[in-house]
Amino acid sequence: MAGYLERPADNVRTDVSFAECGLDSMYALMLCGDIEDNLGVPMEPKVAWDHRTIDSLAGYLAQQLGCAAP
Amino acid sequence: MTALEAVAVYLPEQRVRIGTLRERLGMTVPEMKVFERYFGLAEVPRDDGTLSDLLVRAATRLELDAEQARQIRYVLHARSVYVVTPHPVSPVHDVRTHLGLDCAVAFAVTQHACASGLLAIELAGRLLAATGDQDARALLVTGEKAFTTGAMFIPRTTIMGEASTACLLRAGGERDQLVAYVVDMHGEYDEFGISVEMAAQYREEYPKLLAGIIQTTIERAGLGLKDIALILPHNVNTISWERVCDLIAFPLERVLLDNVARLGHCFCGDGFINYRTAVDTRRLRPGDHYLMVGVGTGATFSAMVFRH
Numbered sequence: 448m449a450g451y452l453e454r455p456a457d458n459v460r461t462d463v464s465f466a467e468c469g470l471d472s473m474y475a476l477m478l479c480g481d482i483e484d485n486l487g488v489p490m491e492p493k494v495a496w497d498h499r500t501i502d503s504l505a506g507y508l509a510q511q512l513g514c515a516a517p
Numbered sequence: 518m519t520a521l522e523a524v525a526v527y528l529p530e531q532r533v534r535i536g537t538l539r540e541r542l543g544m545t546v547p548e549m550k551v552f553e554r555y556f557g558l559a560e561v562p563r564d565d566g567t568l569s570d571l572l573v574r575a576a577t578r579l580e581l582d583a584e585q586a587r588q589i590r591y592v593l594h595a596r597s598v599y600v601v602t603p604h605p606v607s608p609v610h611d612v613r614t615h616l617g618l619d620c621a622v623a624f625a626v627t628q629h630a631c632a633s634g635l636l637a638i639e640l641a642g643r644l645l646a647a648t649g650d651q652d653a654r655a656l657l658v659t660g661e662k663a664f665t666t667g668a669m670f671i672p673r674t675t676i677m678g679e680a681s682t683a684c685l686l687r688a689g690g691e692r693d694q695l696v697a698y699v700v701d702m703h704g705e706y707d708e709f710g711i712s713v714e715m716a717a718q719y720r721e722e723y724p725k726l727l728a729g730i731i732q733t734t735i736e737r738a739g740l741g742l743k744d745i746a747l748i749l750p751h752n753v754n755t756i757s758w759e760r761v762c763d764l765i766a767f768p769l770e771r772v773l774l775d776n777v778a779r780l781g782h783c784f785c786g787d788g789f790i791n792y793r794t795a796v797d798t799r800r801l802r803p804g805d806h807y808l809m810v811g812v813g814t815g816a817t818f819s820a821m822v823f824r825h
Contacts, residue, residue, distance in 0.1 A: 466717070471673075473720065476551045476756075479555070
């Protein structure tokens with residue numbers, strides 16, 4: 448997120464929507480692609496619509512990775 | 518009541534993988550991944566001929582006989598880009614000449630950009646009705662060349678394909694009757710003159726506006742969503758349709774998305790291409806109602822309900 452916003456991670460709020468941060472739906476999808484590449488979690492586009500903040504998305508990912516853990 | 522009497526499609530065999538266009542289009546690797554992974558785009562057709570060649574190849578596929586040709590009063594070229602050839606070259610007049618339709622009035626319709634195909638149906642229907650001649654016909658062609666980078670893609674949205682369609686229209690008749698047509702224009706989202714923030718707002722609003730025009734048109738037809746057997750969409754991408762279906766609770770499998778991956782967005786022709794696919798794969802039965810939808814840069818949202 449900080450990379451796409453071109454600002455320090457400390458300056459990115461985790462409880463506001465991607466759109467309010469200045470990232471539109473295209474960036475949200477690019478983020479999904481990055482997550483797929485880096486974490487190996489399949490990311491359907493609906494995830495980006497349903498989880499519109501970093502906190503919400505992180506919660507979703509934790510759940511997915513937890514379920515996937517042995 | 519305006520009716521589609523025949524629809525023909527020309528799809529060039531040559532295809533280009535969209536990934537090979539990335540650098541020319543100035544896209545980043547993550548952007549291209551979104552196009553391929555989430556937008557459902559894979560390849561687009563390219564034709565070696567001129568724009569006139571492209572249009573003629575669809576028009577000749579209608580296989581008009583001498584009597585049908587004699588009945589054609591109007592030849593319309595619906596297109597997204599308003600300047601496509603240097604003066605005095607006129608592809609729509611080339612089509613007219615090639616088919617020997619010397620008595621027909623030929624002109625282009627561009628005002629609704631990629632939604633101009635639907636506008637041309639409406640316009641042709643009104644012109645034909647005004648003749649008072651039940652045998653009068655209009656020939657509507659679509660097809661454009663992705664000449665320039667600007668014509669090759671819509672940033673953050675889609676990549677354009679070169680294909681052409683030809684549609685024979687009449688003011689009455691049993692086949693594919695036009696039941697309702699609604700247009701919703703949003704000039705505040707003219708992408709050539711708006712700020713980055715407004716463009717982002719447009720992308721956020723887009724699914725709601727598209728959902729709105731679909732629902733309004735179906736209501737205008739006196740129908741409900743359950744009555745629509747199939748939506749013949751634009752082939753801009755698949756994700757916009759997934760979002761729209763989510764918003765209006767319409768089954769995604771009743772949106773004909775078969776052609777997005779292999780053709781991309783063929784300017785004004787998507788609805789006609791998808792009509793041909795629907796009929797050829799028997800996804801429309803006599804009496805079915807279906808919806809043809811177009812969105813044009815500018816921004817114009819329009820939809821038509823037909824009875825097959």
